[in-house]
Amino acid sequence: MNLITAFLLMILIGHSTSDYLHSITCPYENRNISQNRRVWCKRDVQDENCCTGFSFRPGISVLEDGNLQVQDDGKAFTVSVQTLAQGNGVYWCGFMTEDKVIVKLAEDYFAEFNFVWSILRWILFILLPLVAISTHIYLNRKHGDAKTT
Template sequence: MILTGHSTSAYLQELFCPYENKNISVNRPRVWCKRDAQDENCCTGFSFQQGVNVLEQGNIAVKDDGKSFTVSVKTLTQGDGVYWCGFMTEDKIIVKLAEDYFTDTPFNFAWSILRWILFILLPVITISTHIYTNKKHGDTKTT
């Protein structure tokens, strides 16, 4: 048997960056950066021109429809954290369009959803158990 090709699996995260109502020239460089943990007004990353579709050796893909651009991330080279997308002004100031927490491991993403489900289920199970226990003990009591 001869096999050709290969298969890969990646954990893809996306950040939607709308700009149609921001009065910003669409020709300005776009920005993708990680927020600084020490100074929430700063970030570390890079800028890129409109028309660039692949960044970081294929780990980041950019789609632009003229009203927004979407950054799709397979692997975070800077690690977990809050990432921004935006535009760079002529004065080298970043105009932030959106931000979100990105993680390099799918477990963290699954846990972020699972913990809310557990948060809701725990009180429901506790109350149900309490009601069931009281009902069962109430049936066996005689006066």
């Protein structure tokens, strides 16, 4: 069993990301801002009021070579992230006013998805009850054999 687990881990370690999408929804209630440029940026670690990123026009649905996907329903826009170009951290979504002021609508912590852990946790999820049941059966047999002797 340990040999199979080790082999599976060796295969999976080479691949660290997947098509997992982490999303954030950026609601806007005021219809006057529906045509303003959207903003996607990563919060600066030293200055929480600053961020590094870019703005984009409404109607754009794919950004950064497909790593970001944007959907807009007229009341909010949702940014789905496949790969983080700037790495793990707190990301903002918002809009830019005509005066070039960024208004933050939402923020969330984004981290690269660990593919190995995503598979390993399901294997452990299945193995843990099997080990518990097997141990219970083994101990009951052992105690049952001791009673008959």
